[in-house]
Amino acid sequence: MSLRVACAYRTVSTGVAAVIAGMIPIDLKIEERNRIRAYRLEGEETEEARARARAETLQKWQERWERDPKGQWTHKLIQNVRGWVNxxxxxxxxxxxxxxxxxxxxxxxxxxxxxxxxxxxxxxxxxxxxxxxxxxxxxxxxxxxxxxxxxxxxxxxxxxxxxxxxxxxxxxxxxxxxxxxxxxxxxxxxxxxxxxxx
Ligand SMILES: [Zn+2]
Structure with missing residues (x-):
């Protein structure tokens, strides 16, 4: 799906397509939802919990992006996932x-x-x-x-x-x-x- 969003050729790796499309990888999205729930159980306001969980998601995505061996050219262009996605x-x-x-x-x-x-x-x-x-x-x-x-x-x-x-x-x-x-x-x-x- 992110391939279609990014109008990309099918040969583009999923990690690269996800960053270009700005679509958070599904496992990070699930983790984020669990963290929001946990933060709310700890007594945080919903908005605050969401913002904190999203910031952590973007940090994890950034780390994954830096380790991604595919798409060296895209890495050279898009270094900061947060800046790109936001x-x-x-x-x-x-x-x-x-x-x-x-x-x-x-x-x-x-x-x-x-x-x-x-x-x-x-x-x-x-x-x-x-x-x-x-x-x-x-x-x-x-x-x-x-x-x-x-x-x-x-x-x-x-x-x-x-x-x-x-x-x-x-x-x-x-x-x-x-x-x-x-x-x-x-x-x-x-x-x-x-x-x-x-
Ligand atoms: Zn030339």
């Missing part, structure tokens, strides 16, 4: 989820699933990882400058998500650029497939 604005969509998971129109991914004979970039022949597309490739220099102008600083895989989760306007404008890049890449991949077929 953001007030910021929907994930088909293209932005490709960027967040690395599962999508990237040479590294297409090569890994056997759709491309190599992992090279369409535009510059470097290894086309999501990091290459968004932060390095010369094809997107202008878009990157626009994103940096929105962010008010040089965006990196380590700071980008934090900067946009605390500011809904920055999220929207940055993700529009990300979506545009991913859409153009998709068109270009399709065009190449058509040429290769004929």
């Amino acid at each position: 953001r007030k604005e910021g929907e994930t969509e088909y293209e932005t989820t490709q960027f967040l998971t690395g599962h999508g129109n990237f040479g590294t991914y297409l090569h890994r699933i056997g759709k491309k004979p190599n992992d090279l970039c369409l535009y510059c022949e470097a290894r086309d990882s999501p990091e290459h597309t968004m932060f390095e490739c010369d094809r997107w220099t202008r878009e990157r400058q626009e994103i940096n102008a929105i962010l008010g600083t040089v965006g990196t895989p380590e700071n980008l998500i934090e900067l946009i989760t605390i500011d809904g306007k920055k999220w929207k404008r940055t993700m529009e650029k990300v979506k545009m890049i991913m859409k153009i890449k998709e068109q270009d991949y399709r065009a190449i497939e058509t040429i290769e077929r004929n």
